[in-house]
Amino acid sequence: xxxxxxxxxxxxxxxxxxxxxxxxxxxxxxxxxxxxxxxxxxxxxxxxxxxxxxxxxxxxxxxxxxxxxxxx
Numbered sequence: 001x002x003x004x005x006x007x008x009x010x011x012x013x014x015x016x017x018x019x020x021x022x023x024x025x026x027x028x029x030x031x032x033x034x035x036x037x038x039x040x041x042x043x044x045x046x047x048x049x050x051x052x053x054x055x056x057x058x059x060x061x062x063x064x065x066x067x068x069x070x071x072x
Contacts, residue, residue, distance in 0.1 A: 007015035023063040042066040 022041030032039045032049035040046050043062035053059070 017057070020060045021057050022047075022060045023067050024049075 002054060024039040024041050027038045028037075029049055029052075031037055036048050038046045038048055041060065042061055043060055043066065045060070049055055
């Protein structure tokens with residue numbers, strides 16, 4: 001399964017910390033970005049893709065743990 005880190009839009013106050021990015025299936029990214037469909041992250045979060053993560057962006061710890069457990 002191909003994955004890529006994407007932003008999960010948070011509707012929290014700005015003082016709650018940085019936005020987190022999640023791992024989702026790579027083949028669903030374009031569809032979500034164009035059609036507005038929701039993707040499901042490895043951690044179970046559901047959201048529409050709004051933008052791609054940049055190097056150094058904060059990653060969801062649960063998504064990262066799951067991805068790293070695959071041993072790829």
